[in-house]
Amino acid sequence: MNLEILWFVLIAVLWTGFFFLEGFDFGVSILQFFLGKTEKERGTYISAITPHWSGNEVWLLTAGGAMFAAFPGWYATFFSVLYLPLVILLLALIVRGMCFEIRHRSHVQKLCYACDVALAVSSFFIALLTSVALANFAVGIPIDSNGYFVGHFFDLIQPPVLFSGLLGLSLFLTSGALYLTMKIEGELQIRVCKISKLAVTVSLALFAVAVFFTLGRSLICCAPLIFILAATVLTFMRRLKTAFIMVALCTTCCVAGLFFFMYPNVLVSSVPENSLTIMNTASSPYTLKIMSIVALIFVPIVLAYQIWSYYIFRKRISSRNVHSSEV
Amino acid sequence: MDVIFLSRLQFAITTVYHFLFVPLTIGLALFIAIWETSAYRSGNSEDERVARFWGRLFLLSFSVGVVTGIVQEFQFGMNWSEYSRFVGDVFGAPLAIEALLAFFLESTFLGLWIFGRHILPKSVHIACIWLVVAGSCISSVWILIANSFMQHPVGYTFSNGHAQMTHFWELISNPYFLHQFPHVISASLCTASFFVLGISALKIRQQTEDAYLFQRTFKFALFMGIVGMIGILLSGHLQAQMLSNYQPMKLAAMENLEKTQNPAPLAIVPGVEIPALLSIMVYHKPSGEVKGLDDLQKTMENRFGPGDYKPSVWLTYLSFRVMVLCSGIMVLILFYGIVWNLILGRAMHKKALLLITFGISLPHLANLTGWLLAELGRQPWIIYGLMPTDKAVSVGVSSGEVIFSLLVFLAIYGFLSTVMVYFMRQEISRGCVSKKITRKITNT
Numbered sequence A: 001m002n003l004e005i006l007w008f009v010l011i012a013v014l015w016t017g018f019f020f021l022e023g024f025d026f027g028v029s030i031l032q033f034f035l036g037k038t039e040k041e042r043g044t045y046i047s048a049i050t051p052h053w054s055g056n057e058v059w060l061l062t063a064g065g066a067m068f069a070a071f072p073g074w075y076a077t078f079f080s081v082l083y084l085p086l087v088i089l090l091l092a093l094i095v096r097g098m099c100f101e102i103r104h105r106s107h108v109q110k111l112c113y114a115c116d117v118a119l120a121v122s123s124f125f126i127a128l129l130t131s132v133a134l135a136n137f138a139v140g141i142p143i144d145s146n147g148y149f150v151g152h153f154f155d156l157i158q159p160p161v162l163f164s165g166l167l168g169l170s171l172f173l174t175s176g177a178l179y180l181t182m183k184i185e186g187e188l189q190i191r192v193c194k195i196s197k198l199a200v201t202v203s204l205a206l207f208a209v210a211v212f213f214t215l216g217r218s219l220i221c222c223a224p225l226i227f228i229l230a231a232t233v234l235t236f237m238r239r240l241k242t243a244f245i246m247v248a249l250c251t252t253c254c255v256a257g258l259f260f261f262m263y264p265n266v267l268v269s270s271v272p273e274n275s276l277t278i279m280n281t282a283s284s285p286y287t288l289k290i291m292s293i294v295a296l297i298f299v300p301i302v303l304a305y306q307i308w309s310y311y312i313f314r315k316r317i318s319s320r321n322v323h324s325s326e327v
Numbered sequence B: 001m002d003v004i005f006l007s008r009l010q011f012a013i014t015t016v017y018h019f020l021f022v023p024l025t026i027g028l029a030l031f032i033a034i035w036e037t038s039a040y041r042s043g044n045s046e047d048e049r050v051a052r053f054w055g056r057l058f059l060l061s062f063s064v065g066v067v068t069g070i071v072q073e074f075q076f077g078m079n080w081s082e083y084s085r086f087v088g089d090v091f092g093a094p095l096a097i098e099a100l101l102a103f104f105l106e107s108t109f110l111g112l113w114i115f116g117r118h119i120l121p122k123s124v125h126i127a128c129i130w131l132v133v134a135g136s137c138i139s140s141v142w143i144l145i146a147n148s149f150m151q152h153p154v155g156y157t158f159s160n161g162h163a164q165m166t167h168f169w170e171l172i173s174n175p176y177f178l179h180q181f182p183h184v185i186s187a188s189l190c191t192a193s194f195f196v197l198g199i200s201a202l203k204i205r206q207q208t209e210d211a212y213l214f215q216r217t218f219k220f221a222l223f224m225g226i227v228g229m230i231g232i233l234l235s236g237h238l239q240a241q242m243l244s245n246y247q248p249m250k251l252a253a254m255e256n257l258e259k260t261q262n263p264a265p266l267a268i269v270p271g272v273e274i275p276a277l278l279s280i281m282v283y284h285k286p287s288g289e290v291k292g293l294d295d296l297q298k299t300m301e302n303r304f305g306p307g308d309y310k311p312s313v314w315l316t317y318l319s320f321r322v323m324v325l326c327s328g329i330m331v332l333i334l335f336y337g338i339v340w341n342l343i344l345g346r347a348m349h350k351k352a353l354l355l356i357t358f359g360i361s362l363p364h365l366a367n368l369t370g371w372l373l374a375e376l377g378r379q380p381w382i383i384y385g386l387m388p389t390d391k392a393v394s395v396g397v398s399s400g401e402v403i404f405s406l407l408v409f410l411a412i413y414g415f416l417s418t419v420m421v422y423f424m425r426q427e428i429s430r431g432c433v434s435k436k437i438t439r440k441i442t443n444t
Helices: A003-035 A039-047 A053-070 A072-081 A083-103 A109-139 A153-157 A159-183 A187-214 A219-236 A240-262 A285-312 B003-042 B045-079 B081-115 B122-151 B168-172 B175-206 B211-246 B248-255 B277-283 B293-304 B313-343 B350-358 B361-376 B399-430
Strands: A265-267 B156-159 B162-165 B266-269 B272-274 B381-383
Touching: A003 A039, A003 A053, A003 A109, A003 A159, A003 A187, A003 A240, A003 A285, A039 A083, A039 A109, A039 A187, A053 A072, A053 A083, A053 A285, A053 B045, A053 B081, A072 A083, A072 A265, A072 B045, A072 B081, A083 A109, A083 B045, A083 B399, A109 A153, A109 A159, A109 A240, A153 A159, A159 A187, A159 A219, A159 A240, A187 A219, A187 A240, A219 A240, A240 A265, A285 B081, A285 B162, B003 B045, B003 B122, B003 B175, B003 B211, B003 B361, B003 B399, B045 B081, B045 B175, B045 B211, B045 B399, B081 B122, B081 B162, B081 B168, B081 B381, B122 B168, B122 B175, B122 B381, B175 B211, B175 B313, B175 B350, B175 B361, B175 B399, B211 B248, B211 B277, B211 B313, B248 B293, B248 B313, B248 B361, B266 B277, B313 B350, B313 B361
Parallel strands: none
Antiparallel strands: B156 B162, B266 B272
């Protein structure tokens, strides 16, 4: 396997990591607002992700950095084409990051409430925009032979892309709900269990629709549906941990499937001969070799300490007993 | 207004804003790691309260630094896509390595440090904050390696209209980087020292019940401040000498030296010159030629064809002077504090304490003008001698879009500042006395 393809796969892995890890973060961030009746309850839900959210977000930054280093042409076109959506994404990322930081410091109840609202709204937009952005990789963007955007803003939000956004969102909510069922105990957990059944059922329906439309292309499209079906059955059987793993596998299949369809392109143009491909956007073999060595050493280390940090905060939390800042 | 100007303005504003928090965070992380470690060794709860107080301020600064940093990574692709396409093969690698080596380390172990105090064994908990310190230093290493390539490109070749990396080692041992890094790290120490000095001075002046705890941090910051300041002066001097080799245009612009002279004088302010001083600074001897703007312009024209190769002289000239002036005042403050408070052991005057509190802004102003000098002095190049700035901007992005994003960033950064000031004040008035012990959390 040559290095270009290795990096194509690695970037797929980074996006998968982001959608899996930040996926349940987004789900929790949105669900807290609907599930928590009081400030304290919402705080309990949020505290299930506070030690981890920042580390999870780095997966997005690393995916962006890896695209820059390994496929400069891809990074340059993709980021400049999606200029306006990315401005909104950045705005949402800033608001979301600050919510976590100031929520526990606010002594004024209204400010705390505002943080909860802002957290839910910003997470909703990030979840939607990142799903839409990734779907645009594969669906196709009008670009000319230099990799310049020649289309219109509305070319970026065609129905299939918007539907992918919806799929992503439902998957994140399901994943968030199932994550909470494993992290929370007591009355708050019962509420989450109910909502996770609803979320997983809605996801199943949406995936069924998606598969109905894409089945013509390849049988691989069925893979996410099978996993989400398994997750649904397991959720109703109250095998929640296994269900969470199934949702994670479903997320992985979605991203993997997307990259599989793109291959050997990295950005499909609506004019096929202008598509950006792995080979015409990749960095030189020398750069890729250096980057591969760095990745080979440090990706396992990063994975090890991130897993360790989940292990450290593994205990269940309840409203009497939350992770709060100890500084 | 054209896209190039707007994109430059946006990059400048977002970078300057980001860099208000970066050096403060790097320096404070180190201080807190030192205080936590000494609290752990002494077992003294007062030491721990001190470390926690500054930790709360550190976290506010850190979080703004992180969220504004994301904007920086995205902007290369969004506004400078031609640049990214041209140079990604070389420039992308340090950025990706920074994310992989530094960002994961910082954010994961910061989470463990914040929430793990009662869960982790004490020594592991201390190790976490030290890893955050390491992460922030690693981050500055890689971002400065990337910046140094723009200032002084090395280890690359041209191929198919792109820059291609040929020697990774040359890239990371770029002499420009080796000179720049100590300057930035020393500046970070100084920025954090003046932050600690200023807030400690405020609390001492207000004579709050925890004022004695701030006496200690005041003395500590005086010491760290002078260490940082010596580093700044030495590395700054070496950096200016290096410029005469690698970027003579920047050196000539910051001194407004029109004609090549031997020996060259140093202008303190326009009209007041000290003969031969510039030559002495550059060559350590009273003679030596320093190239002037006009000659350098001609050399550049011969090499790259007709065009204006001078940076904005008045801006670089002014930036350099403001930077030096700020450092001068900082030296005086440190000197006064050290002699009066550390050596003679006297209490500081109330008026001096007030002055020191305002002194918090001095290193920030010096950092700002220092970067203006570095980046504006490089113009009209985005990569010195390799790519002009006006060829680097995104082709498909319209000025309307950039105006929109600029307004969005201005609004959100204004909002961030308000939030920051509000919560900084809240934490400062809360002080080291924990009126309300943080909610008990045992993770069982």
